[in-house]
Amino acid sequence: VSEANNIWTVDTPQYPIRIGRGVRERVAQFAPPNAARFALISDSNVCSLHCDSVREKLAPLGHVETLPFPAGEAAKTREMKADLEDRMLATGFGRDCVIVAVGGGVTLDLAGFVASTFMRGVPWISLPTSLLAAVDAGVGGKTGVNAPAGKNLIGAFYPPLAVLIDLNFLTTLPTIEMKNGLAEMVKHAVIADKLHLDELLATGRQMPRPDLSVLGRAIHRSVQIKAHIAGEDPYEQNLRQVLNLGHTIGHAVEKVSKFEIRHGLAVSIGIAVVTAMAVELGIFPEADRTQVIAVLKTLDLPTRVPHDLDEQAILESTRNDKKGRHGRTRYVLPAGIGKMAQNEDGGYGMEIDDALVLSTLRALKDSPA
Numbered sequence: 001v002s003e004a005n006n007i008w009t010v011d012t013p014q015y016p017i018r019i020g021r022g023v024r025e026r027v028a029q030f031a032p033p034n035a036a037r038f039a040l041i042s043d044s045n046v047c048s049l050h051c052d053s054v055r056e057k058l059a060p061l062g063h064v065e066t067l068p069f070p071a072g073e074a075a076k077t078r079e080m081k082a083d084l085e086d087r088m089l090a091t092g093f094g095r096d097c098v099i100v101a102v103g104g105g106v107t108l109d110l111a112g113f114v115a116s117t118f119m120r121g122v123p124w125i126s127l128p129t130s131l132l133a134a135v136d137a138g139v140g141g142k143t144g145v146n147a148p149a150g151k152n153l154i155g156a157f158y159p160p161l162a163v164l165i166d167l168n169f170l171t172t173l174p175t176i177e178m179k180n181g182l183a184e185m186v187k188h189a190v191i192a193d194k195l196h197l198d199e200l201l202a203t204g205r206q207m208p209r210p211d212l213s214v215l216g217r218a219i220h221r222s223v224q225i226k227a228h229i230a231g232e233d234p235y236e237q238n239l240r241q242v243l244n245l246g247h248t249i250g251h252a253v254e255k256v257s258k259f260e261i262r263h264g265l266a267v268s269i270g271i272a273v274v275t276a277m278a279v280e281l282g283i284f285p286e287a288d289r290t291q292v293i294a295v296l297k298t299l300d301l302p303t304r305v306p307h308d309l310d311e312q313a314i315l316e317s318t319r320n321d322k323k324g325r326h327g328r329t330r331y332v333l334p335a336g337i338g339k340m341a342q343n344e345d346g347g348y349g350m351e352i353d354d355a356l357v358l359s360t361l362r363a364l365k366d367s368p369a
C-alpha cells in the first residue's frame with residue numbers, strides 16, 4: 001500500500017485498486033495487450049456526464065462502443081443483461097473485447113456479470129463513480145442481477161482486471177448518494193478501525209461537499225478494510241458476514257418503508273439499532289456507541305427509527321433476510337469499535353430474542369413531528 005501524489009494503491013491478490021483524482025486517465029494501462037474492442041457500459045445519468053472522458057482514453061487502443069442503459073436499480077435484471085449482450089453481439093464483439101464499467105453499484109454489478117459470461121468470460125475494468133460503489137460494490141469481486149424473488153440472487157464471483165476510483169467522479173454525485181456511501185464507511189470503521197471513525201468525523205464536518213483529499217484518505221481506508229475482509233473470505237463462508245453489520249435491520253427498514261428510505265440511510269438506522277442492542281447485551285461499551293452515533297449525526301445520517309414504521313413489521317421483515325437460519329434471525333454485533341462479536345462456533349451471527357429487538361426499536365422510535 002503506497003501513497004504518492006495523492007494516488008492511493010490497494011493491491012489485492014486478484015486485482016489492483018487505484019484511488020485518486022484523475023485515475024480514470026490510466027484506464028488504457030490496464031487493458032490486456034491484445035484488446036481491440038471496448039464495450040463502455042454505463043447508466044444513462046453517468047454516461048452523459050462521464051463516458052466521453054473515458055472513451056477518449058480508450059480510443060487510441062481500438063474500437064469503443066458506448067452502451068448506455070437506463071439508470072436505476074430497476075435495470076439490474078437478467079433482461080437488461082441479455083439486452084447488453086445482444087447489443088455487443090450485434091456490434092460483432094468477440095473474445096478480444098474488454099468491458100469497461102463506468103458507474104455506481106448497479107452498473108458494476110450488471111456489467112461485471114455480463115463480462116463473466118460473454119463468450120464464456122471476457123476481461124473487465126471497473127470504474128466506480130458513486131461513493132457506495134467506490135467503497136463497497138466495486139471491491140470484492142461479486143457481480144450479479146436481481147430476480148423477481150429478490151435482490152442479487154443471480155450472479156457470479158468475477159473479479160475485474162483493475163478498479164480505478166477517480167475521486168473527480170464524485171464532484172457530480174448528488175448529496176443523497178454521498179450519504180449512502182458514507183453509511184457503509186461508518187460500517188467499515190465499526191467493524192475494523194477506530195481511526196477510520198475519526199477520519200469520517202473530519203469528513204462529516206465538511207458535509208455536504210467534503211474536500212476530496214480528506215475524503216480520498218477515508219475512501220482508501222474503507223477500501224482497504226473491505227478488500228481485506230473480502231480477500232480473507234472470497235466466497236462468503238464466514239468472515240465476510242461481518243459486512244452485514246447494520247444490514248439485517250437496514251434491509252427490513254428499506255422494505256417496510258417501501259424503499260422510500262435509501263439503502264445507506266437504512267443501514268445507518270440499522271447500525272444505531274444493533275449498537276444499542278449490543279450495549280443492552282453488555283458486549284459493546286456505551287461510550288463506543290455514543291461515538292458511533294455522534295459520527296453518524298455529523299454525517300447527517302439518521303440514527304432513529306421513523307415513527308411511521310411499525311416495529312413488529314420490521315421484526316417480521318428481518319425473518320426474510322437471507323442471513324436468517326431456521327426461522328430465527330441472526331445479527332452481526334460489534335464488541336467494540338474495530339472488534340466484532342463471535343459466537344461459540346467462531347461465526348459472527350448472534351441470535352437475539354424478539355423481545356430485545358422490539359424494545360430497542362421502540363426505544364429508538366422518532367416522536368411524531
Ligand SMILES: NC(=O)c1ccc[n+]([C@@H]2O[C@H](COP(=O)([O-])OP(=O)(O)OC[C@H]3O[C@@H](n4cnc5c(N)ncnc54)[C@H](O)[C@@H]3O)[C@@H](O)[C@H]2O)c1
Binds near residue numbers: 107140
Ligand atoms: N457487488 C457488491 O459487492 C455490492 C456491494 C454493495 C452494493 N451493491 C449493489 O450496488 C447497488 C447500489 O449502488 P449505488 O448506490 O452506486 O447505485 P446506482 O448505481 O444506482 O447509483 C446511484 C445513483 O447515482 C447516480 N450516479 C452514480 N455516480 C454518479 C456520479 N459520479 N455523478 C452523478 N450521478 C451519479 C446513478 O446514475 C444513480 O442514479 C445495488 O444494486 C447493490 O445491490 C453491490
Ligand SMILES: [Zn+2]
Binds near residue numbers: 184247263267
Ligand atoms: Zn450495504
